[in-house]
Amino acid sequence: MxxxxxxxxxxxxxxxxxxxxxxxxxxxxxxxxxxxxxxxxxxxxxxxxxxxxxxxxxxxxxxxxxxxxxxxxxxxxxxxxxxxxxxxxxxxxxxxxxxxxxxxxxxxxxxxxxxxxxxxxxxxxxxxxxxxxxxxxxxxxxxxxxxxxxxxxxxxxxxxxxxxxPVPGDLFCTLVHPDIEINTKDARYILRDEVSLKNTISQMGNVAGLVAGLMMEDYDLIGRSMVDVIIEPVRSILIPDFNLVKQAALDHGALGCSISGSGPSMFALSRGVENAKKVGEVMKATFANAGIEATSHVSLIxxxxxxxxxxx
Amino acid sequence: MxxxxxxxxxxxxxxxxxxxxxxxxxxxxxxxxxxxxxxxxxxxxxxxxxxxxxxxxxxxxxxxxxxxxxxxxxxxxxxxxxxxxxxxxxxxxxxxxxxxxxxxxxxxxxxxxxxxxxxxxxxxxxxxxxxxxxxxxxxxxxxxxxxxxxxxxxxxxxxxxxxxxPVPGDLFCTLVHPDIEINTKDARYILRDEVSLKNTISQMGNVAGLVAGLMMEDYDLIGRSMVDVIIEPVRSILIPDFNLVKQAALDHGALGCSISGSGPSMFALSRGVENAKKVGEVMKATFANAGIEATSHVSLIxxxxxxxxxxx
The missing domain is CATH 3.30.230.10 (Ribosomal Protein S5; domain 2)
Known part of the structure; x- marks a missing residue:
């Protein structure tokens, strides 16, 4: 060859x-x-x-x-x-x-x-x-x-x-990339070295719930488990209008929405391709309201x- | 009625x-x-x-x-x-x-x-x-x-x-109760309020691994995931010869072994009832070496x- x-x-x-x-x-x-x-x-x-x-x-x-x-x-x-x-x-x-x-x-x-x-x-x-x-x-x-x-x-x-x-067959990802840049090293740097035991327990519960939800094909449980009390509250400040974009996704049927990697891209998970597309549109539109151009991709896992x- | x-x-x-x-x-x-x-x-x-x-x-x-x-x-x-x-x-x-x-x-x-x-x-x-x-x-x-x-x-x-x-059908618990007493409030009191981010990530990885291992009936993964870097290192000091008892269980085929609740009971998980019984015997014998009487129970989930x- x-x-x-x-x-x-x-x-x-x-x-x-x-x-x-x-x-x-x-x-x-x-x-x-x-x-x-x-x-x-x-x-x-x-x-x-x-x-x-x-x-x-x-x-x-x-x-x-x-x-x-x-x-x-x-x-x-x-x-x-x-x-x-x-x-x-x-x-x-x-x-x-x-x-x-x-x-x-x-x-x-x-x-x-x-x-x-x-x-x-x-x-x-x-x-x-x-x-x-x-x-x-x-x-x-x-x-x-x-x-x-x-x-x-x-x-x-x-x-x-x-x-x-394994993951459910009807689980779609919407990945939205706003046209801004975050350096991975900066995104690591702003994290705290210590986490409260209370937040550690919350996060562990959601980790367990997300694995179980994916494997049991329980879309509601997947959504309820997509809660990050440790990283997202810190890193989201680097993404303009993060909370508005996330809320728009949730308001339009996304199971959950968070930061992709260390950002600035955001992702949402949805049940069904049509829902995932609609979520992409409202996330882009919300970024556009803040004067930020964004592109989106909808895909199965x-x-x-x-x-x-x-x-x- | x-x-x-x-x-x-x-x-x-x-x-x-x-x-x-x-x-x-x-x-x-x-x-x-x-x-x-x-x-x-x-x-x-x-x-x-x-x-x-x-x-x-x-x-x-x-x-x-x-x-x-x-x-x-x-x-x-x-x-x-x-x-x-x-x-x-x-x-x-x-x-x-x-x-x-x-x-x-x-x-x-x-x-x-x-x-x-x-x-x-x-x-x-x-x-x-x-x-x-x-x-x-x-x-x-x-x-x-x-x-x-x-x-x-x-x-x-x-x-x-x-x-x-769901859990695998051949997963057995060995529960060993040494004849000593720990107060639940004391056992909570000695825990630290903060956890390092590094240990939080380790623990989350093991939480995810244990849920996946149980649901995929992967006994090896269950065993590899039974690692507690946050609570066990602190609470185990309240149980005499904890490390020896745990090691004896692992040396005799237990998938994993840790504290039950806030102690002093310890539990092990094993594949198969015979292994679970043997693990109970060596755990009791190890407590006996420290002059502590213990009782054990072997059971399916x-x-x-x-x-x-x-x-x-």
Missing amino acids: NYIKVFAPATVANVSCGFDIFGFAIEEPGDIVEIRRRDEPGIVIKDIFGDDGRLPRKAEKNAVTGVMLHLLKHLGITDFGCEVTLHKNMPLGSGMGSSAASAVAGVVAINELLDCPLSRADLLPFAMEGERIASGSAHADNVGPALLGGFVIIRSYAPLDVFSI NKGGPVVLDKN | NYIKVFAPATVANVSCGFDIFGFAIEEPGDIVEIRRRDEPGIVIKDIFGDDGRLPRKAEKNAVTGVMLHLLKHLGITDFGCEVTLHKNMPLGSGMGSSAASAVAGVVAINELLDCPLSRADLLPFAMEGERIASGSAHADNVGPALLGGFVIIRSYAPLDVFSI NKGGPVVLDKN
Whole structure:
């Protein structure tokens, strides 16, 4: 095989009460990585589309190629050479798992081109390395669902324990991206290091309720459990008119609504595609009232994860 | 109907990572309440067996009869008269949900005698009132499972949102009661009011893992998720040789082991009854090495809750 083209999906991390432990993949948008072998050893970046020139072009500093180099080193492969093209189909720093989609597409692509020395699940620590290169922190709540698909629980980081759970068939995500930017490091920085025991217990109850609601296909319980008393009250101040946008979603039938990742994107979950579309419209309209342009995507939970689009 | 006799089961509250939000009922032991109508209005306590004379004999101060008075008041019934006999089949302050079993048996009994004006689920706030009378705090993690049966999640206290989830058919509980006593109020008092965000995230991951493990019948995941980084490290110092007893259980195949309620009882979960019995033996033997006598019970998760034993 000399050439491969892989898609990996956008993801919603944190998911209301599930800070750092929940994430899910959606069907679109997503990033695409193409790799073509070349005779000389070493990885070079041929092109990056859709990043307005903002991503590093040096292989070891870019998350996608950095992850590939990391995997090659782990496998003891020194003579491999390729050129890489990255198609960014979502904005950087959007809270839609942009760097995770790129890193996952990259590591899945090179693994396939090498005839799959590792299973998809075993690629997770390498994809996490991409998050470390991009944001300074090797979290798994975007790369986990981007790689595995579905609704993912990160039970533990040390040792790494990540798995997906079933979700109801009629559960749709509305992902709305307002045209403002939040730096992930800033969004982490404003969080408090300590949480009251009372709020910890509330959050645990909602975490338990959300897992049970998803697995029992109890849409009401899913909605009642989408309450975040720890992170959302702090981070939402970075998103203009957050409370109005959230209330508009809830008023129009969303089960719940919160920040996607560290923002500024917001997501809502709804029962049925029509409801999810309507929720997207009212969220965009509410942002528009504040003079902020926004785009929206409506999607089922993506159960498959990355897709090989082409190879030869 | 002039007479009724109701059994309500012992319960394990807190359940490792699930402080204040998880509890489950076991099949035995449990408390029994008998009520016989009498002509004069008012509730009197006829007899209490098995409490060594320690429980209040005045109807309004005793959890069982206090709960009955509370229910009668709510229903606007002023002319009802009965005499109550309580059979305590588990030690007070044991961490086995002793006061919850009594209160639930009492409130179910009087509701049945009145031809069920309320559903079982609607009795929960009244049973919680029994916990408030007994311990000063109206928690639901013992009365919830004692009343509803099964493995119970308390998603929220305000508003009250309590439900049970399915559990694997081969999951057995070993409940070991060492002959020492801990006061519930003391056990609450030693807890810190603040939790680090890091520990909150760990605990949330384990809460999510335990719910998913129970519902997916994944015994390994149940075991990996039975990790409590917040409460157990503090409360376990009140139980002599806690770490040795826990390690003995894990070394002999228990999926996990922690404090039952606020202690001093400890519980372990195992796959299969034989394993659960062996775990009980080694836990008792380890307590015996520290000069502490202990008793043990092995049981499936009780799915039915209270049982009407007799009526006429």
